Amino acid sequence: MDKTFHIVTFGCQMNVGDSDWLARALVSRGWRQVPEEDAWLFVVNTCSVRDKPEQKVYSELGRLAAFGRGKPGLTAAVGGCVAQQIGRGFFERFPFVRLVFGSDGIAGAPDALDQLAEDARARIALLDFLGTYPEREDVLTLSTKTPEPAFDVDAGEPEAVPDGHSAQAFVNIMQGCDNFCAYCIVPYTRGRQKSRSAEAVLAECRIRVEQGAREITLLGQNVNSYGLDAGGTGVGFAELLRRVAALPGLLRLRFTTSHPKDIDPAVIRAFGELENLCPALHLPLQAGSDEVLRRMGRKYDRARYLGIVEALRQARPDIALTTDLIVGFPGETEDDFAQTLEMMERVRFESSFSFRYSDRPGVASLRMSPKVPDEIGQERLLRLQSLQNVITKESLKALEGCEADVLLEAPSRRQDEGAQFWRGRDPGGRVVNVRMSGPRLPGAGGDAEASGLALCGRMVRARIVEAKNHSLLGEEVAPPW
Numbered sequence: 001m002d003k004t005f006h007i008v009t010f011g012c013q014m015n016v017g018d019s020d021w022l023a024r025a026l027v028s029r030g031w032r033q034v035p036e037e038d039a040w041l042f043v044v045n046t047c048s049v050r051d052k053p054e055q056k057v058y059s060e061l062g063r064l065a066a067f068g069r070g071k072p073g074l075t076a077a078v079g080g081c082v083a084q085q086i087g088r089g090f091f092e093r094f095p096f097v098r099l100v101f102g103s104d105g106i107a108g109a110p111d112a113l114d115q116l117a118e119d120a121r122a123r124i125a126l127l128d129f130l131g132t133y134p135e136r137e138d139v140l141t142l143s144t145k146t147p148e149p150a151f152d153v154d155a156g157e158p159e160a161v162p163d164g165h166s167a168q169a170f171v172n173i174m175q176g177c178d179n180f181c182a183y184c185i186v187p188y189t190r191g192r193q194k195s196r197s198a199e200a201v202l203a204e205c206r207i208r209v210e211q212g213a214r215e216i217t218l219l220g221q222n223v224n225s226y227g228l229d230a231g232g233t234g235v236g237f238a239e240l241l242r243r244v245a246a247l248p249g250l251l252r253l254r255f256t257t258s259h260p261k262d263i264d265p266a267v268i269r270a271f272g273e274l275e276n277l278c279p280a281l282h283l284p285l286q287a288g289s290d291e292v293l294r295r296m297g298r299k300y301d302r303a304r305y306l307g308i309v310e311a312l313r314q315a316r317p318d319i320a321l322t323t324d325l326i327v328g329f330p331g332e333t334e335d336d337f338a339q340t341l342e343m344m345e346r347v348r349f350e351s352s353f354s355f356r357y358s359d360r361p362g363v364a365s366l367r368m369s370p371k372v373p374d375e376i377g378q379e380r381l382l383r384l385q386s387l388q389n390v391i392t393k394e395s396l397k398a399l400e401g402c403e404a405d406v407l408l409e410a411p412s413r414r415q416d417e418g419a420q421f422w423r424g425r426d427p428g429g430r431v432v433n434v435r436m437s438g439p440r441l442p443g444a445g446g447d448a449e450a451s452g453l454a455l456c457g458r459m460v461r462a463r464i465v466e467a468k469n470h471s472l473l474g475e476e477v478a479p480p481w
């Protein structure tokens with residue numbers, strides 16, 4: 001049997017990072033990552049934070065079942081939060097699902113998948129929560145092409161997710177969460193917070209830089225409380241940032257996600273002190289009303305949040321702030337919602353992920369009332385998103401005429417005027433489509449693979465010539481390096 005696999009990823013950057021690690025682990029064991037139509041094994045990495053996650057997974061598995069009909073030995077593995085919740089239930093409903101694994105179980109998934117390939121009758125469940133961070137095997141294989149996530153959760157910004165090219169690496173620093181925000185299912189599906197040792201984080205970062213990573217994103221559900229659990233080794237998040245930032249050859253450092261209640265002044269200062277720490281922070285606000293924040297259990301208020309924003313802008317005036325917002329939380333009044341709009345205006349987030357509240361099983365807000373009617377929640381969401389669109393456009397417009405270093409990720413979809421356009425990101429994490437001034441490379445605009453070998457992972461100095469609705473258009477002003 002040919003060991004081939006294809007991964008479908010839903011959810012946050014944590015899931016994208018997990019999928020990337022699993023893909024590299026399998027490749028290092030002799031598996032091949034292939035397009036869906038050629039795969040023997042399908043891995044579906046799931047998320048349960050937003051609406052109807054089970055239905056999404058069932059529909060994906062149903063699609064695979066239809067797709068795999070007539071394909072002998074169709075095999076799937078389901079990982080992530082929905083796997084943790086439904087567990088062995090997947091075996092009954094979808095006989096071709098032969099492995100389920102939760103966020104702690106993923107460390108054992110490569111062994112389990114090898115076992116499935118050897119034994120056609122094997123079925124394996126890796127669902128136990130562990131007391132300490134389950135260290136995963138070192139994977140020295142270069143990063144693989146990881147699928148874009150299908151949607152986002154309160155754990156970062158999907159637009160900031162790299163393609164999995166080796167120039168951009170994700171490194172997990174912790175797992176789980178202890179916060180139990182009233183609406184959130186993560187502590188139940190990913191377990192309690194477990195920090196990874198600073199030595200292991202640094203060792204992985206060092207390897208990734210040696211392999212060619214120029215940008216590293218440190219990942220955790222709440223990185224600001226890194227090291228404060230039993231797994232901590234006396235190194236806090238600010239110190240970890242300093243140690244990673246000091247790695248020779250690392251051009252860019254990012255992190256996500258950051259809970260406002262735990263942000264340390266030393267982390268804020270780091271934005272002004274560490275040259276390669278990108279001026280970008282995703283800082284979930286969730287709601288603008290103190291009463292709603294209290295009911296959500298977020299443990300900060302408007303004043304504290306605004307104080308953090310002010311300190312961040314003092315440390316790094318060009319910092320790009322993005323956020324997550326929930327509208328229609330139980331009990332949210334029109335006045336509460338107006339305060340969310342007002343916070344959006346005051347902070348001027350460059351972008352935000354906003355969602356209508358939905359009940360998740362087992363969370364505290366399930367029992368809170370009154371629920372906000374759907375049509376009101378929907379109408380508020382549209383108003384919030386309209387305001388965000390205006391602010392986003394104005395923020396991007398203000399960058400016209402400026403210059404920025406852009407880390408190139410892939411050929412841009414835009415390929416016109418006989419020029420070669422490449423998509424990348426500036427230090428603030430904004431998407432920039434850069435018109436390259438060199439000769440058009442073979443394959444650019446058509447064969448992404450061929451042109452991808454040429455410029456992927458290179459940095460280019462670009463002048464911003466036009467702001468689009470959600471991205472920037474730039475022109476190369478100095479050759480890539």
Ligand code: SF4
Pocket residue numbers: 154177178179180181184185186187221222259
């Ligand atoms: S901090 Fe709150 S919203 Fe974020 S993962 Fe933890 S419980 Fe969920």
